[in-house]
Amino acid sequence: MNRTDISALDGATILANARRIGPLLREHADEVEAARRLTPPVVQALRDSGVFRMSMPRAWGGPEVDLLAQVEIIETLSRADASAGWCAMIGSDSGYYSAFLDDADARELYPDLDTVTAGWIIPAGTLEAEVGGYRLSGRWSFGSGCTHANVICAGALVTEGGAPVLGPDGKPQWRIALLPAADVEVRDTWHTTGLCGSGSNDYVVNGVLVPGGHTFAFGQQPRQ
DSSP states (O other), X not given: OOOSOGXXXXXXXXXXXXXXXXXXXXXXXXXXXXXXXXXXXXXXXXXXXXXXXXXXXXXXXXXXXXXXXXXXXXXXXXXXXXXXXXXXXXXXXXXXXHTTSOHXXXXXXXXXXXXXXXXXXXXXXXXXXXXXXXXXXXXXXXXXXXTTXXXXXXXXXXEETTEEOBOTTSSBOEEEEEEEGGGOEEXXXXXXXXXXXXXXXXXXEEEEEEEGGGEEOTTSOOOO
16 A cells, blocks of 8 residues: 555545455454464554554644544454454554653654554553653553554553652552553463454563653643
């Protein structure tokens, strides 16, 4: 597929592409299930379809597809293979996560509109505060798509000197860290009877320094 004209990848075109790759997804469904993760041809087909970029903002040259159209695209992919549809839904969250970051930080993590995000926002780890950022440690489950993701998100509670940092409401501060997939160790734990091909493994981070600008809290106002 010719990817030079990114303006052509609007919601209608991405939907048409999702329909077009349906036979390929069905063809690879048994292989995906046996591998317990999306295989490279399936990931590439999804990437080429434009599905991973569908929530990226127009300010970046993205299609900023409306929510109802996004759901229809995911439904279309899921009819061909549920694991592919599920991972497409997870991977296309990049536009939502990057929207909470300052533009320079967001573009550092997401240099390409088709950058794939995976991970879990539940605070299963800690962000130990230090100058310039946080030391992230923890273990998270259900990292759907983490085997082919570029960016991993991880929910964590902020600590200082090992003690929880409380917010104005008296509750521990909960932030979401975004970090390159290379900084994350994926544990092969996904053995299940449903959505076998989603690669929803556990993942572990041990003391990785995350710049403060690569974290956010859902209470913040999105920038995009």
